[in-house]
Every structure is written in structure tokens, then in C-alpha cells.
Amino acid sequence: MLIKKPPRNAPSEAHATPESAYVSRRTVMKGLGAGIGGLLLARSAHALDLFSSEKNAAAVRKPLEFAAAKPVPELTLTPEAKVTNHNNFYEFGTGKTDPAENSQGLKIEPWTLTVEGEVEKPATVDVWKLMNEIGLEERIYRMRCVEAWSMVIPWVGFELGKFLQRFAPTSRAKYVAFETLYDPEQMPGQRNRYVGGGVDYPYVEGLRMDEAMHPLTILSVGLYGKTLPPQNGAPVRLVVPWKYGFKGIKSIVKIKLVERMPPTSWNKLAPQEYGFYANVNPAVDHPRWSQASERFIGPGGLFSVKRQPTLPFNGYAEEVAGLYSGMNLKKFY
């Protein structure tokens, strides 16, 4: 069992990394010099970013109050600078550094989240107010991307299940559908197919009701002790640690409880590659690469490669395998 309820006063991972350390690391990431290399060979979209990165001041991240997670000795945290500079958020470009470079101006305050559909008490919630009153906790989770890399991230958030209870789901609520902000003016990937990787926006995701109600499933509002930076899905995003990262929809504006399985973005784009369930499963390969192992992005430089075996349900089988008993996971990937 990885997730333990810690005492409220336990030290958190956020306290273990001095801010000066990650601030200085972050300044290193800023600003790419021109260079014949950039001019000649950088992909066009990136080349533009190389020169624009300097003008975007990093979005302000506020410290959060939360119940700290107990350290998980078997997990090494991915350094904060890597968590916030290696992202898939195609609304801001398909390159791994595009989101950090292009999203800093995203207007995340105020932000409302609408919960509707098969609920007795639909409502629109002020997310920033919610952060202050709901009682946040830290969760140190493995994060496994479908692209076969992984991280360990100290999230701050709250259980989705407990949150949904507030709206009194009806007996017809079988699935939960999520939707990211649709705002082409702020999100270059939504304006331009080429920048946005051909995804049909707004980005949508979904969970089965029992998956959504599972205590491991959280809505995250922060990482490393502070509110999320835009590139990680500010101000509120989904984290389902036993599923591939693309299930963790970012910058959510709408949650709708529904009776039928909702469409999901990557499944619509390439159904033979990305399923609705997307449970981390080393036994079911992606058509173009093996899912049996993963490259862990930890501390250390380029040549400290750490290839490690991928665990069934990303290491959370004990907690969640029961949700899928009797299902053929090769068919429902």
C-alpha cells in the first residue's frame, strides 16, 4: 500500500527542496540562444519558441496548505524542474518544452468548474475558493506516460470521489466526462492544427464511475507544494495514477456525469493505439513500442539513463486490479 494518510504536520517533499535550488535550475531552462543550429535545423514551430521564451515571465505559483504525504522510500522524486519542463499539453504545442514556453500567459484566475449531467445538485464551482476550503492533501504518485517514460510527482489535491459526492450523483451516472478549456485565443494549438498535433479540441477524457470514485483518483491543484504551473494543467487537473498520463486531463472547466461511455480525445484520434481505459499494462504493447519497460526521468543528466520494468497498473494493482476483474485487458486497453 503506497498511499498512507500522514499526520497533518508531517514534513512534505516540498519542504525538502529549497526554492532557491529549483528557481536557479529553472533559470537555466530560459532563453535559447540563436545559433546556426537553431536557424538551420530546428523545427519551425520550435524555432519560433526558441526566441520567444525569454519574454514570457513564469506564471506565479502560490504556496498551498495541505496535509503532507509520508515519504515513500522506494520512490525517487523527479526533480521539480523536470516535472515542469517536460510536458505533453498539445494545446500549447507538441514539443515537450512547448507547454512551459507558451502557456505562461494562460489566464487561470478566476477559474470555474461546472459539474453537471446525472447529478441532483449541478453547480459551478470557483476553483480558487475550493482550494482553500476543501482540505488538500499531498500524494506522491508514479506517473507513466504512454510514450514509455515515467516520473514520480508529489501532487497536491483532493479525492475526485469525495468531491463528486457533493453534487449527489444519480443512479444513472455510469461514467464521468471531463473537458479542458476551449479558448483558441489563449491556446495556440487550438487555433492551428499543425501546432496542436491534429487533436480535435476541446480535449475530452472520461472515467468509469467506479474509477472516478476510487480513493486513488484525485483532482490536483498543485505540485511540489505550490499551485500548478499552467503547463502542468493549472488550475485543476485529473490524476489517475494507474492509467497512462494522457488520461490526466488538464485545465478542466467541465465535469459531466453521464450514462454512456463518453468519447476521449486520443481514442478518437487513433483508436487502435489508445483505448478508453488506458490502464498501464506492461503486457499490452503500444503498436509502435513496447510498454514492458519505461525510461524513468529522475535526477541526473542525459547519460544517467534508467530503464526500469513497467508495473501492472503502474504499481497500484493491489488497490485497483479488482475494478477490472473478469475483463480482457488486451481487448479493453
Added chain:
Amino acid sequence: MGRSSSGADWRKPLAMTLQVGVHLGALLPLLWLFVAINQGRLGGDPVKELIHYLGMGTIRLLLLTLLVSPLAKSLHFGQLNRLRRPLGLWCFAWATLHFSAWLALDLGLDWSLIGGELVKRTYILLGFSAWLILLALAITSLPALLRKMGRNWKKLHGLLYIVVLLACWHFWWSVKSGWIEPAIYFAIALVLLLWRRASIARWLTSLRR
């Protein structure tokens, strides 16, 4: 046109300048890459970006290589053909770096995994085949071997047409989403191949003999 002695006067220095340009153009991005990675400029985890950068560079060098002969012919600028050898060799160097980065940095030199991926993933098999051909072309570009091989040299080096198609196909199948960029490269490759369809036809005929 262009055959006069006065024309030749500026053509030779121009060809030599272009040759220096090829070397610098292929080398400087690698130096930039080295510096950028060391300074953390490729983001939190540069492995994917590095592999893509090297792969894209390889495809661009391939297309440039393919451009030389028809350009030399239509401009009546035979000395341009001097660029083919350095371009081809740089292309092989970039392809080798691309392949090595995948082997060492992405898969961590896990040979059983690498073997499995080479066999199971068509797009990797395509890229690997392209690299093997480039390897053969690079080895046989030694002047001594060129002379020794005679007509067979041309037959072998016609395989570059296949390499270009394999590389574009490899790119096409490797992208996670967004078919536009690989489609553009495929289109450029097809235009270049069509431009030199006469040479390709001659190459194909020579293979039958």
C-alpha cells in the same frame, strides 16, 4: 551557357565555398546541440527532443543530397556535384547519431528490448534498414573502393533513392499525431525523385543488366 572560361572562374570558388558551407552547416548544429543539452536548454528531459532533432536533421540532409545532381544538371554547374560526397557522409553521421541516441539513451542499451523492438515495430525496421544502406554507402565512398567497384558502385549508390523513401516512411509511421509534417517531407522527396526520374530509370535498367 555557363561553359565559357569566364563562367568557370567564379564557379570553382563558389563550389568550394558551398562545400565549406556543407561542413559547417552539418557540424555547427551538432555543436549547438551539445552545448544546449549541457546547459539544459532542451527541457527537463532532452532524450526525445534529441532523437527527433537528429532524425529531422538526417531527413533534411538526405533531401539536400538528392537535390544536388539535378540542380547541377539544370544549372550546368557540374562542380556542384562535389557536394554529394560530404552531404552523403554527413547524412550517415547524423543517422548514426540518431540511431545511437535511440539505442543508448532511450532504450538504455537493453539489447533484448532493442532486438524485440527492431523485429516488432515496422517503423523502426524501416529506419534501421535505411541506416544499414547508408552504412554500406558510407563505407563504399572511400575513393579506393569507388575505383575498384566500377559500375557496381553506381548500382549500389542508387539505393539512396530507396533510403529517402524509407526515411520518410519511418518518419510518417513514427509520429504520434499530426500527419502534416511527415506529409510535407514525403511530398518534397517525391518531387525530388520525380525531378530525376530519368536517372532513376537508368539506375533501374542498370540493375537488370
